[in-house]
Amino acid sequence: METEILKIAAKHLKPFLLILSLFVFYRGHNEPGGGFIGGLMAGMALVLYAGAFGVEEAKKLRLAKPLFFIGLGFGLALISSLLGLLVGQGGFMTAVWNQWQFAGFSLKLGSPLLFDLGVYFVVAGMLVKVIFSVMEEDV
């Protein structure tokens, strides 16, 4: 199953896919995309790599810490849920938004984005963990 073309493709596509997934995630609030889709894409980048180089090799990657990312995702989701309770006058899971403006750009960030980022990490982590586990069985 290890072919050179796949290896080269996987190696070079990985960073692109990861960046693309982040982009898809960010634009999800206004365009198609979001945490699920971004997370799935990010996970797929690693899965592709594992398909090309084998799961042992893929596990050595710095990003291949699925359980960490699942935990991180839950943490972010929870923090964003609590933000409304702490900062805003709303309650649990109430959105908090803030806007920054500099040099003509305006950047709007809010707790829903943070929440979506949590979803992103959980989905990506779950995907990687599951596929890696199954692939290890293959050996």
Add this chain to the structure above:
Amino acid sequence: MNLIIAVLIGLLYATGAYLLLRRSIVKLVLGILFLSYATNLLLFFTGGLSLMSPAFDDGSYPDLSQLSDPLPQALILTAIVIGFGLAAFSMVLIYRFFKETGTVDLDELSDNKK
């Protein structure tokens, strides 16, 4: 168009039901997949079919009711992802099931057979 989709939903449910009734555990899981397809489509269908007008509101639409219904879509999106979790888990369960029992026939599991 409604009729076509309705027939498709019926077909998907029938396929799912038929597969659920097989003795093979693999078909059982595929049956579950078909049932979730059917249900997603049914849910989608209740929101009404609106061609190529996704629910994106950039503030320029005069009449928002022209857009497609976002609520079923949000539900379906959630259902798809959960369905993925379920499917992945079931697949691995089949694998483990086979490793432990050496069979993929559900009837072999029954106490009555032993």
Add this chain to the structure above:
Amino acid sequence: MDIFTAILLLFLLAAVAPFINASFPRISGWILSLPPIGIFLWLLSLVQGVSQGEIHAFAIEWLPALGINLMFRLDGLSLLFALLVTGIGGLIMIYAGYYMRSYQKTNRFFGYLVFFMASMLGLVAANDWISLFMFWELTSLSSFLLIGFKHEKEAARKAALQALLITGLGGLALLAGLILMSLPYQSFAFDAVFSNPDLFTQSPLFIPATVLLLIGAFTKSAIFPFHFWLPGAMQAPSPVSAYLHSATMVKAGIYLIARLHPVMEDQAFWTYSLSLFGAFTMFVGAWFAVSQQDIKKILAYTTVSALGTLVLLIGTSTAYSVTAALVFLLVHAFYKATLFMMAGNIEKKTSTRDIRLLGGLSHFMPIAALISMLALLSMSGIPPMLGFIGKELMYEAKLNAPKAGNFILLMGFLANAFTVFVSARIAFDVFYGKCKWPGQLPKEPALSLSTGPAVLVIISLLFGVFPNSAAVLLEPALKSILPAQTLIHLKLWHGFNEILLLSALTVLLGAVLFAFRTKVIAMVGLLNGKYFNLKLSERFFLGIDLFIRLTKKKTTFIQHGYHRFYLMTILITASVLLFLSIFKLSFPLAEQLELNSWTIILLAAAVLIMVGAIATVVAQSRLVALVSTGISGIGITVIFVLFSGVDCAITMIMVETLTIVIGAMVVYHLPKYLSFSNKFARWRDMSIALLFGVVMGTLAFLSANKKPMEKVSDYYLENSLSKGYGENVVNVILVDFRALDTLGEIIVLGLAAIGIVALLTLNKTKSKN
């Protein structure tokens, strides 16, 4: 202090009673007797007010939405019972504190006993049917725990189970009856029924509700044909027999009947049922007492007889009979509790309760003998005990009974004679005569063991000599049962009249029977063995066994263990039910199909889905089936794209791909495809599947474009940009409006990941073997 506080206090005491007993094992009985006696004294202080017509009511909201409140009241009837419960309860505590020392695990025993006391107090003080029912069930429960206290004995377990099942069955009937009765009033409060009894008695539900209420009362109070659990309950330790199964709990049914009586006193069905079952139970109980040899069994059967008498007297529904019932209630509680405690003392000192083995005990325990003699005099209805007054009144009531007076009189006469007979047996064969048991000679019971019986007997004696001191207690109780009547003046001496003659004849017959006791017992035993061998208890257990066997058969029939047949049941049921609910709806006409580019895309997607579905079904290889499933999925993705579900489509296509990748990796390990099912099964499943598909398709067609949650959808559409700062409404719903759902969803994903890891890594060694 109010009654609610008192009940709460006792429940709290029940919680701490085990610790009290563990910390002060030597004086725990005395400590635990203080709260009930305190409550007793407080209740006593209310007697004056209540006798002048005061009613202490108390209510707190419980489930206001259902119209259910915790309501309590203290009127004459409640107060009388509450005094019995707390007063005798306090004495029993003192007794049990010493009596239970020889037992194991007594801590919990005291917990149960106080728990019972609290429940019983709640029962008699309740002012609405739901509270009454709740406490009613709590008493059944504590009775079960107490009868089965010696749970290492099978007989005790069986008796406890039997009592629980019978009183539990009665409890269910009671609940149903109470609900039927309350239906016309839309309220569970006592006052609703009392203020307008006609609404119930004229309703078509009257007879069924009354039957259910009577079953409830009869099971609790051991009225024939439910009487047999009570002799079985003698497996309980003696304090329990004295308290629950003679003085208080078995009177709960009597209390209920007395409580309901004002509502139904004019109803022939009610009064006839009470008279009939009461009279019969009165006789049967006494009859079966004759041939018993176990003191506690004798006492149990006479209790059955006494309960029947009480039901009969209330059912007779005259001022005489109800006065008699109230007096007899007190009389019976006093002497029966005393005798049960004495039976416990005898068993403790001689380690037997069999009359044939006992005798001459008065030489060794003169005080105990004196107490027992007085109690037995009261039981036989001999002056100067209160029992005499009770019996006089009973005869008077029966003589004046409006219906079937002579028959009832005869039954009562025989029952009383039998009671005299068994009293004489206990008196003479246990306390006098030769001592027959081997081994150590018994000694006088300890102070704690004799206090309770002595107090009760003295009260019984005092009331007998000064009967009108009881009137202040009984008058308001009578008013609660028969509001229009007044209490009959109580006096010890009525002069020479037919009633005194009847009393004398009763004693005479009892004495004659006693003189020929060996023959009488043998004859009654023979008759019982030959003709009256009802063996209700055995039959009850046979019935239970039968029920269990049936249930097992039914369960193995329904729970056959084949998942396919479960699924078939579900699918067919769902199809039929759905069909029944949708076939009446009108079908919209399908619109004309224009053949434009959209339609062509849709048709292409439809073909994709169909091909995928059919290929999955007919595929001979697992991999083909898997990929075909994926093809159907992609067809659905196309439909999502076409009809504006962009995010759904993107997610779906990725999920499909990944599912198939994982599936392929798993299928790779599985054996070659095998066909398990035969042709018949395939056709059968095919038809079921088609049925289901047709119904679901029709449902889908009907639900198209229904927008069941349009208002919600519109809200999201309108506020997505302004409040959620996002143009993608679906995404805003997911991460903002309905973020909690999404949080739940990622938790599911996390759990699935954990589950998969667990499936793959845990218990590896076993699978390798």
